[in-house]
Amino acid sequence: MNIGIDKIGFYTPDQYVDMEKLAEKRGVEPAKYTIGIGQERMAVAPLHEDAVSMAANAALSILDDDDREKIDFVLFGSESGVDHSKSGAVWVHHLTDIQENARSIELKQACYGATAGLKMAMGHVALNPDSKALVLGSDIAKYGLNTPGEPTQGAGAVAMVISSNPRLMALDNDSAAMTKDISDFWRPLYSDYAFVDGKFSNESYLSFLKEVWEKYKEKTDRELNDFEAICFHLPYTKMAKKALLSLTENAPEEDAERLMGHYQNSITYNKQVGNVYTGSLYLSMLSLLEQSEELPEGSRIGLFSYGSGAVGEFFSGVIQPGYKAYLNKDTHESLLNSRQELSLDEYEELLEKSLPKDGSDIETNSEKMNKGKAYLTAIQDNIRKYEVK
Numbered sequence: 001m002n003i004g005i006d007k008i009g010f011y012t013p014d015q016y017v018d019m020e021k022l023a024e025k026r027g028v029e030p031a032k033y034t035i036g037i038g039q040e041r042m043a044v045a046p047l048h049e050d051a052v053s054m055a056a057n058a059a060l061s062i063l064d065d066d067d068r069e070k071i072d073f074v075l076f077g078s079e080s081g082v083d084h085s086k087s088g089a090v091w092v093h094h095l096t097d098i099q100e101n102a103r104s105i106e107l108k109q110a111c112y113g114a115t116a117g118l119k120m121a122m123g124h125v126a127l128n129p130d131s132k133a134l135v136l137g138s139d140i141a142k143y144g145l146n147t148p149g150e151p152t153q154g155a156g157a158v159a160m161v162i163s164s165n166p167r168l169m170a171l172d173n174d175s176a177a178m179t180k181d182i183s184d185f186w187r188p189l190y191s192d193y194a195f196v197d198g199k200f201s202n203e204s205y206l207s208f209l210k211e212v213w214e215k216y217k218e219k220t221d222r223e224l225n226d227f228e229a230i231c232f233h234l235p236y237t238k239m240a241k242k243a244l245l246s247l248t249e250n251a252p253e254e255d256a257e258r259l260m261g262h263y264q265n266s267i268t269y270n271k272q273v274g275n276v277y278t279g280s281l282y283l284s285m286l287s288l289l290e291q292s293e294e295l296p297e298g299s300r301i302g303l304f305s306y307g308s309g310a311v312g313e314f315f316s317g318v319i320q321p322g323y324k325a326y327l328n329k330d331t332h333e334s335l336l337n338s339r340q341e342l343s344l345d346e347y348e349e350l351l352e353k354s355l356p357k358d359g360s361d362i363e364t365n366s367e368k369m370n371k372g373k374a375y376l377t378a379i380q381d382n383i384r385k386y387e388v389k
């Protein structure tokens with residue numbers, strides 16, 4: 001029985017910062033951000049959009065009545081959680097009207113959380129072939145103004161329905177995973193901003209890739225020519241280029257060219273959004289599926305997931321016949337193209353704002369600029385209130 005991704009949806013707030021303008025303001029060459037880092041626009045979340053509302057919006061864009069009846073497991077991968085106790089999955093379950101006899105949990109391991117969800121969902125569907133699972137990856141990446149990490153911020157969410165006989169991608173049960181206790185990137189509970197040892201994080205990402213790829217090859221006997229394309233966790237698009245170049249260093253030209261060709265399609269969406277942490281790998285996969293004209297049905301796609309701290313995993317999936325009919329390319333392109341540009345003053349003011357941390361009540365300015373349906377309306381008596389428009 002095939003198990004895998006039956007549907008995939010994406011959401012990002014409808015405001016962005018232009019990377020060339022940000023570079024000019026920071027006094028660096030625009031090419032450093034657009035070529036050196038490889039980002040063109042960066043999504044910025046207003047206060048009424050958080051990891052929960054963005055995940056709900058990504059899910060609302062794909063769920064139908066059959067999904068709502070059959071989903072009995074909601075797995076919310078995030079490192080931007082809003083409560084130490086209650087999982088974001090419980091709110092999303094409610095906001096998307098999924099039937100009540102379901103499990104709903106949140107998973108955390110930096111950017112790896114949604115992959116953990118995907119793997120657990122596969123096991124669940126293998127034991128319960130008539131069930132479906134909803135896997136979410138939703139995050140806001142914030143490093144702070146004038147930091148090296150600033151051009152690698154972003155905000156957004158991905159939602160995936162996992163089922164038997166999936167219409168988009170059947171996932172192979174072939175993972176090679178690795179865990180090592182390192183401090184390359186972390187987010188202490190008191191801080192709005194991530195802490196990062198930038199160069200070390202890049203090196204760790206690449207060394208995890210090398211090790212899990214070697215393990216994966218040993219385990220499966222597959223080589224680069226078994227893959228039509230490879231998608232990577234994308235903290236910024238140049239990182240995946242470095243990753244791909246490291247894999248293809250000694251590869252036949254034909255393999256290197258094919259994989260680099262698909263890489264261009266796999267970064268189209270991420271280049272416009274920035275890092276969405278847990279959702280980044282799956283946003284890249286969505287970009288590849290929707291933007292590639294020549295992705296043969298039945299071909300195998302490699303996937304590399306990396307979450308700082310750190311856990312890495314290499315696995316793969318096979319593109320299903322007729323998959324193009326189940327994608328929403330026009331919706332996603334229009335989501336990205338109809339956003340409003342923030343001035344740098346507006347961006348700087350917004351980035352430094354946060355919801356009250358002293359328990360006081362707040363009503364958000366939720367009517368302003370929100371193309372999504374779900375949003376945070378208020379915090380009252382320390383309880384977060386969400387609504388679907």
Ligand code: HMG
Pocket residue numbers: 029031032035036037079110111112148149150151152184185196197198199201202205233234235236239275277306307308
């Ligand atoms: P930096 O020190 O400002 O940048 O930080 P740099 O000096 O290394 O320059 C970046 C690139 O721009 C270089 O290219 C320069 O040569 C180039 P490279 O050598 O790397 O190929 N450059 C130019 N190119 C064209 N024209 C120019 C020009 N000038 C310079 N004029 C860094 C960069 C990524 C370290 C920083 O932005 C950062 O700390 N980001 C956050 C950490 C990060 O994203 N790490 C990625 C790996 S870890 C990961 O992916 C996990 C993560 O998603 C978190 C999680 O798991 O939850 C982050």
